[in-house]
Amino acid sequence: AGFMTSMGMTMPLTSFLSQRIGRKRLYLWGVALFIGGSLLGALADSIALVITARVVQGIASGLMIPLSLAIIFSVYEKHERGRVTGLWSAAVMLAPALGPLCGSLMLEWFSWRSLFLMNVPIGLLALLLGVGVLPDSEPAERKPFDLIGYLLVASGTGLLMIAISRMHHAQALLDPVNQAMVLVAVACLVAFVRVELSRQAPLLNLRLFNMRGYRLSVIIAVVQSVGMFECLVLLPLLVQSVLGYNPIWTGLALLCTASFASLFGQWGGKALDRHGPRTVVAVGLLLTGVSTLALGMLKA
Template sequence: MSKLPNKWLVVVSVLFGTFTVILNNSMLNPILPRFIEVFDSNAVSVGWILTIFMVSMGMTMPLTGFLGDRFGKKKVYLAGLCLFIFGSISGLLSNTLAMVIVSRAIQGMAGGLMMPIAMALIFNSFPKNERGLAVGIYGISVMVAPAIGPTIGGTLVQYLDWPWLFAINIPFGLTGLFLSAKFLKPTKKDPMKKFDLAGFLLVTFGIGAILYSLGRGRTVELLLDPVNLSLIGAGLAAIVAFVFYENRQEDPLLNLSVFKVPTYTASILVTSSASIGLFSGIFLLPLLIQNVYGLNEVMTGLLFLPAAAASGLFMSLGGRLLDKKGPRYVVPPGLAIMALASIGLGFLELSTPFWWILALNTIRGVGMGMGNMPATTSGMNSIPEHLVAQGSAMNNIIRQMSSSLGIVFFSIYYEVRRAQLAAAPDVDQQLATLQTLNEAFLVSAAVLLLAIPFSFILKGVQDDKTKA
């Protein structure tokens, strides 16, 4: 490994940690029914295992810009990784549901520190014209882990037991900690930097309230619950107040001036749409495979593996093309490929063979690899270097909210539309489910198609050279 250039050792180091964080979260998604059985609990209580992670992660992310500037990005990343290992050990040793939930909260805080800082560390190590490939390699953790996590989680629980879902993190986390301590370079720090307490309270309450509401609002009744609606309203009000407050501060917690850069703003819109497309597939395809075609969890897992491989491969190729040609040659085609494959999934029939669904999902993976991380890289390249950590934090926060919103939307759409179709006389339940899922994939494709015009706003380092 010492033969690798130092900048690539940075990518390898942060890849270990971030991949483990995202993989752990996706492994737990299909295992919740097991926790209901183990702890003799209910779906609402067990749902906190996922909700608390999402909320604590989202509430921690706004801090990363300040902490990175104040203490140095390497120290913050290492602290986050140590915290994640501690949360994994706590989860491994848990004997109550409450302790599992507390452990997940600790893991969420750790992820909130690690994810934005990891991107900033990579950007600090590479020049602008090489960041596409670097972020493409790193992006494997962001894109591939959610795809393979359910398969790994299901296998662990089937052959071992649920504590292994936490135990598996520890060796990977310790490896990442060793590599990061050895190969990450210390960054500049500003011991005099002041903490924006009022801004922190406003943004964390706003993000926390919205993510919590989305996390529990997986049905129409829960989403429209007065408490839920009140939390969403209060969260939105807090974020609006945060924007007005931050724009008047000389040293804000999050510098919102980055949104004045068209490429950065367009990249946020594009990656949000791509995240909705990604998580729509992660949510809808298991329902399709198991409820419509009657296949088991193993076949569901197999459906995602080629897509994950394609996403990782084309993320690297897309990053290289981004560095050479610019985002317009990568992102719009990527979104178009993903949208077309989603349209294909919108016209499935009961007689459709498994291999065709596998092929369409693999093509979706190709489009995701080309469309997501290159858009993020071009957006981050467009903002001043000293705001990279803050820009990365905001990118991750909005991506998290978009993913949550997408899952909530498709959960409710599936519930309401399926019930509507199934209520008609002489309607086959299997056909009603298939039609609902077909429509949902077409909606997902529409979201991706709407993002394509914005992807042409993206500019790369090649455009800067032309201006110069």
């Protein structure tokens, strides 16, 4: 919860910060911060420090994830972006599957501290490659920081994430604390929308949702992401708790899923350049629906 909450609260700042200090510099700061969080976790001697380390990693991820696609789009021409986005998607899908597999092996062979330490050499390599390969970008025109907008979206996102993380069972929906957090979160997000639409220099340009294509693409992406990450959470529980396999087999099951996603992500990027988004998205959603239905029909 600490990781996801801090990441969600940091992402709205990315556009403003990149305009102030440049995309490359901000991305490198994100990588360095992730390395620092990993070192803090590896050296932690209490659960409070472990949680703090995860929060630091979440802040770093909130900086890096939006910037990665922004940097790609600034480097490649429009006719190449589909192919490159496919490669990016392949890496994004492969990494969460390799993580549990590598993590289970590290836990089998070493201690839990190795889960944090394994990020350090990877982060240092990313830092060196970023310094040498990423193009420099000059800071853009300085716009005023929308502090009220940020406080509203950060509060709304943070409270909603915390409330969801507390709802482990149906009875938790009736918890007055959870209900209060959800109500306050919704109120903050509604106020955020009203404030941003009235700003000349908003933190997030919500007027983009007036574009039908953008609006539909966001809705589709949200629905797809909910289904995908729901499976990533529930599949390990199915493999271990229901079917009785060990964590290594769980990692292999996730690796199989991500390998095909990685493979077809590259094909999808090329198909996007060739046929446009409508056909590619339709085929992807159809396959997602069929496979999710098949998983739902499994008998425990």
